[in-house]
Amino acid sequence: MAEEPPARGTLRSRLKESDGVGSGRWSLDLSGQYLAALPPELGDITELVVLDVSRNRLESFPASTSQLSALAELNAAHNILVQVPPEVHQMSMLACLNLSCNRLTSLPDEVTQLGLLRRLVLDMNKLTTLPEGISQLSSLEELNVGGNNLSYLPEGISKLTKLKRLCADSNVLTAFPGQVLQLSGLEELLLNHNRLSDLTDNLGQMTGLKTLRLNSNRIQTLPDSVLRLSQLEELDVQNNQLGALPLGVGTLPRLATLHVSNNPLVQPPPSVCGMGIEAIRRYQDDLASATTAVPHRLKVVLVGPAGGGKSTLVRALIGGNHKNDVVATHCADIVPWNSDDNVEFSLYDTSGRGVYQAWHSWMFTPDALYLLTFNLYDLDPESSQQDVEYWLDFLNAKVPGAPVCMVGTHTDEFTAALRAKKVARKCKDLSEMAQKWSQDRGRDIEAECEVIQGALAIKESTSKEPVHPLSGVGLSALQRRLKHLQKLKETRIQVWEEIVPVSATTMSGIPDLRACLVTAASNSTVFPSRPRMTSVPLSWLTLEKLLQQQPEFWMRREDCGRLAVQAGVPAEQVPQVLEHLQAVGSIVMITPHHGEEKVAPNPGRLLAFLCTLVNHDTEAWLKEESARFQNFSKVQYLEARSDLLQHGVMSHSMLCALTAKYTRTTQDQVDALELLRGLGLSYSVRKTPQRKDQNSNHKNSGNDWQHCFPVYCRDSLPSEVGMRWVPLPPVNTDQLEVGCHLPFCPPGLFSHLRVAAYRHLGTERVDWQTGVLTQVADRLLILQKNSTKDGSHITVASRACGEGRSSLWQVVLPVADILSQVLQCWPGLRHHLYVTCAHCLRKGVTNPHRFSGLLLLTTPPPGITLLDCPSTQGAQTVQAQLVYPPHRDPDQKMDSVLEVVATKLELRDWRRLGRTFGMTDAELDDIRYDFSDVHEQKYQLLWMWRRRRRSIATAKRLVSALKEIELHDLADAVRETLGYKPANQTAS
Ligand SMILES: Nc1nc2c(ncn2[C@@H]2O[C@H](COP(=O)(O)OP(=O)(O)OP(=O)(O)O)[C@@H](O)[C@H]2O)c(=O)[nH]1
Numbered sequence: 001m002a003e004e005p006p007a008r009g010t011l012r013s014r015l016k017e018s019d020g021v022g023s024g025r026w027s028l029d030l031s032g033q034y035l036a037a038l039p040p041e042l043g044d045i046t047e048l049v050v051l052d053v054s055r056n057r058l059e060s061f062p063a064s065t066s067q068l069s070a071l072a073e074l075n076a077a078h079n080i081l082v083q084v085p086p087e088v089h090q091m092s093m094l095a096c097l098n099l100s101c102n103r104l105t106s107l108p109d110e111v112t113q114l115g116l117l118r119r120l121v122l123d124m125n126k127l128t129t130l131p132e133g134i135s136q137l138s139s140l141e142e143l144n145v146g147g148n149n150l151s152y153l154p155e156g157i158s159k160l161t162k163l164k165r166l167c168a169d170s171n172v173l174t175a176f177p178g179q180v181l182q183l184s185g186l187e188e189l190l191l192n193h194n195r196l197s198d199l200t201d202n203l204g205q206m207t208g209l210k211t212l213r214l215n216s217n218r219i220q221t222l223p224d225s226v227l228r229l230s231q232l233e234e235l236d237v238q239n240n241q242l243g244a245l246p247l248g249v250g251t252l253p254r255l256a257t258l259h260v261s262n263n264p265l266v267q268p269p270p271s272v273c274g275m276g277i278e279a280i281r282r283y284q285d286d287l288a289s290a291t292t293a294v295p296h297r298l299k300v301v302l303v304g305p306a307g308g309g310k311s312t313l314v315r316a317l318i319g320g321n322h323k324n325d326v327v328a329t330h331c332a333d334i335v336p337w338n339s340d341d342n343v344e345f346s347l348y349d350t351s352g353r354g355v356y357q358a359w360h361s362w363m364f365t366p367d368a369l370y371l372l373t374f375n376l377y378d379l380d381p382e383s384s385q386q387d388v389e390y391w392l393d394f395l396n397a398k399v400p401g402a403p404v405c406m407v408g409t410h411t412d413e414f415t416a417a418l419r420a421k422k423v424a425r426k427c428k429d430l431s432e433m434a435q436k437w438s439q440d441r442g443r444d445i446e447a448e449c450e451v452i453q454g455a456l457a458i459k460e461s462t463s464k465e466p467v468h469p470l471s472g473v474g475l476s477a478l479q480r481r482l483k484h485l486q487k488l489k490e491t492r493i494q495v496w497e498e499i500v501p502v503s504a505t506t507m508s509g510i511p512d513l514r515a516c517l518v519t520a521a522s523n524s525t526v527f528p529s530r531p532r533m534t535s536v537p538l539s540w541l542t543l544e545k546l547l548q549q550q551p552e553f554w555m556r557r558e559d560c561g562r563l564a565v566q567a568g569v570p571a572e573q574v575p576q577v578l579e580h581l582q583a584v585g586s587i588v589m590i591t592p593h594h595g596e597e598k599v600a601p602n603p604g605r606l607l608a609f610l611c612t613l614v615n616h617d618t619e620a621w622l623k624e625e626s627a628r629f630q631n632f633s634k635v636q637y638l639e640a641r642s643d644l645l646q647h648g649v650m651s652h653s654m655l656c657a658l659t660a661k662y663t664r665t666t667q668d669q670v671d672a673l674e675l676l677r678g679l680g681l682s683y684s685v686r687k688t689p690q691r692k693d694q695n696s697n698h699k700n701s702g703n704d705w706q707h708c709f710p711v712y713c714r715d716s717l718p719s720e721v722g723m724r725w726v727p728l729p730p731v732n733t734d735q736l737e738v739g740c741h742l743p744f745c746p747p748g749l750f751s752h753l754r755v756a757a758y759r760h761l762g763t764e765r766v767d768w769q770t771g772v773l774t775q776v777a778d779r780l781l782i783l784q785k786n787s788t789k790d791g792s793h794i795t796v797a798s799r800a801c802g803e804g805r806s807s808l809w810q811v812v813l814p815v816a817d818i819l820s821q822v823l824q825c826w827p828g829l830r831h832h833l834y835v836t837c838a839h840c841l842r843k844g845v846t847n848p849h850r851f852s853g854l855l856l857l858t859t860p861p862p863g864i865t866l867l868d869c870p871s872t873q874g875a876q877t878v879q880a881q882l883v884y885p886p887h888r889d890p891d892q893k894m895d896s897v898l899e900v901v902a903t904k905l906e907l908r909d910w911r912r913l914g915r916t917f918g919m920t921d922a923e924l925d926d927i928r929y930d931f932s933d934v935h936e937q938k939y940q941l942l943w944m945w946r947r948r949r950r951s952i953a954t955a956k957r958l959v960s961a962l963k964e965i966e967l968h969d970l971a972d973a974v975r976e977t978l979g980y981k982p983a984n985q986t987a988s
Helices: 008-013 041-043 061-065 109-113 134-137 155-160 177-182 201-205 224-228 278-288 310-317 354-363 385-398 416-461 476-491 510-522 538-548 557-567 570-585 603-611 618-631 634-647 654-658 666-678 717-725 749-756 800-825 838-843 852-855 889-904 907-917 919-929 934-948 955-964 968-976
Strands: 026-029 048-052 074-075 096-098 119-121 143-145 165-167 188-190 211-212 234-236 257-259 296-303 332-338 345-349 369-375 404-411 587-590 599-601 649-651 683-686 705-708 735-743 765-768 771-776 779-788 791-799 832-836 850-852 866-868 877-879
Touching: 008 096, 041 061, 041 877, 048 165, 109 134, 119 968, 134 155, 155 177, 165 771, 177 201, 201 224, 224 234, 278 570, 296 385, 296 570, 310 332, 310 345, 310 369, 310 404, 310 510, 332 354, 345 354, 345 510, 345 749, 345 919, 354 587, 354 603, 354 889, 369 385, 385 416, 404 416, 404 510, 416 476, 538 557, 538 570, 557 570, 557 599, 570 587, 603 666, 618 634, 634 649, 634 654, 649 654, 654 705, 666 683, 666 889, 683 838, 717 765, 717 771, 735 838, 735 852, 749 791, 749 800, 791 800, 800 832, 832 838, 832 852, 850 852, 889 934, 889 955, 889 968, 907 919, 907 934, 907 955, 955 968
Parallel strands: 026 048, 048 074, 074 096, 096 119, 119 143, 143 165, 165 188, 188 211, 211 234, 234 257, 296 345, 296 369, 369 404
Antiparallel strands: 332 345, 587 599, 649 705, 683 705, 735 791, 735 832, 765 771, 771 779, 779 791, 832 850, 866 877
């Protein structure tokens, strides 16, 4: 409600001497009183020098105020003035006028009579122009016209020679106001949030400039003349379209603050920019020493069904002749190719045969272009949909966000007369199949989002929840799931609409495909998050060479760091070099489900090694390789062969014989085994307990080891499984089952899980292609994969009766946790974890109720022992302890620990901690992009680390990571939260 103006008597009583008693500068503060009008008597106080009437409801001034001839400062900000009150024009002594946050639509010429004005603040109004006469305000030192609708600034500004600060933020300027170049005394120029796309080359004329803010425009180039701004202390060019910073920007002598985030920067790369001005300077020095510009480079991965024509296409692309006798690709090939357009390609030609798909999917990296190849002639609109979906799902699961170009081969097989028409028709069919896939997947995610949003709405609106599919699930678990789904929706593979039809026989379409690849190699829109680099520092090239010379199959990032030192690459650039080298196909970074990210410095060598262990025709292959088994007796050979074919088990000597070329030393063997485990292909167990022969020098020849390859396991269900694990739980026995529904189950996932969980699955196990039955802590545990109409279900289950029920989670949960970890190796995979209703399982219900797996992240509700079995509409119950996992003490504390770290961690240390956790810069950038809130960014970093590295993401590891980066106080805070004394108080 508007207030009455203060009574006359009270006005004078409010006068104050603004600069202390005796100064004679009388000031009056009438701010923030909801005044709708000023008292007319105000004009009587002619000695008034400072008047503050801001934060009222004033629409005008009383006429008497024109008598305030001594007024030097007037603050009328935050009112509802639609025009500058004419009385103000008479206040000829005004030096400071603040009319910020009103509703002014124009500035009258009369204002320009205020020749003594030094500060004019007009921001947050509705001004569309400023009068030319503004040039008469020759004393002006500060002009703030931010937050208006100005599309240009008047020429007269160039005459304001005393101007030190000009703010025109948040307007609609489309061109740089060149008139400011005349203002040699200008120290601050703020043009954030406009629509500037070009800057003038003469920017360097403003030699006195200390602050230049151009945040959130559309600027593509920062002129080199910026290097002449020798007084510049702060430069803000965030949120623009800059691809490069001028070489030498890091050497500006006074530059202390440089904001460049959210630009598609290639030079310097974003990770270097993120490390600050010093890192930029070092990078640019290094770049200046680059020999020549490097050609564009691109990794292209060919995928698609066997016989689709991938290898033939590779041959056609690189200019080889077509031969009909092409043999099916063995696993994969890596073919380098330099196109005539001086673009270097690494063509990764993968085999389409199912058996190899688990062996080569490590080659699927995010920054490559995928050529999905189909035989166009054989394509059938009815029957091929499933095939197309399989490949799109496969790519989407592994490399969400990657660009996919579909290629139709065998066009020569259509009869000449109808060829053009038929090819066009089939291309349209193929394109429609891809579109259908895209729409269906989008709709599925949308539907799930709606269920979660519904559950969130219920949670927010009522404290007593009605039953719904997600009842019982905690708020934060729901929010995280929603966020995850939204991410899945946004980062799906980018399937190009245009299909490229080719014939490797007649070479028709091949030039078009070549042109398409060349364009992709140089086009930043194909890889918006990682534009291609055309010049790199010399040290990067040296590091690439050093990596290629490494004999290892894969290396730790730390070891890459050591090579980087040798090559002269500064530490902060290492992540960027590795990402660049992966994008061009020179190396591959592999994140195993356990432990830290590894680097394959020479993918060709790694591939050659893997090829020694797999073949689509195992029997024929073993026969072919029989020369390798010369040292085996016939019995030994037959036994080894049968073990592999029957049980997927390879003896150590067999493995060594097959891989002899790559595993000469014991260390090679150790590395090879670690690699196979990291890729989820095999695990090793001791055949017999090791003999402790004290007198023997022969330590561990490895011969008592055997290597289990789940991918080789027999198809059929061993008969003993049916006997030991009957379909229905016996009387009085309960079954605890955690499952995962996968609408699409990528090849190799289930084998990978078995490898990852091998320690938990023990040695008393029976394996077959789709399952493991084992004994863990005296309990039977079954891990299975079942294919159903709606995709696949992976379940892990155990049974117990009586008191034994309480220990079921101990058996099931570790494997379920590993399943969650393994799923992370397929970042775009849609999956739903669930806990099957134990009541439904006991009754053998065909369609048992599945409680949401989000419950696994939720603490059990206190005091609840029974839950309704939803499939009986609540008529029957299920024990809560068979639905909710028990409290996990360390976990509980970890939640508080994460909260403490997220609160206390300084933002400047955030990235360093992330790197210590083994996260890539791209992942860290993703977190920053996804969460604008700083605390949430910090929390998400910790959360992601914990989810990823579940078993090793312990409080102890967190403490040592914090110490590693010298954050000792924070490490102490963590210890305190865990109930330990700070390090310096513990007894030595
Ligand atoms: N007529 C004709 N035949 C082709 C064309 N492309 C490939 N072929 C033939 O199709 C067969 C399979 O070609 P490949 O290049 O081996 O197919 P792939 O996709 O590499 O197969 P995998 O390596 O098993 O995944 C070979 O006999 C090729 O000669 C084509 O454009 N026209």
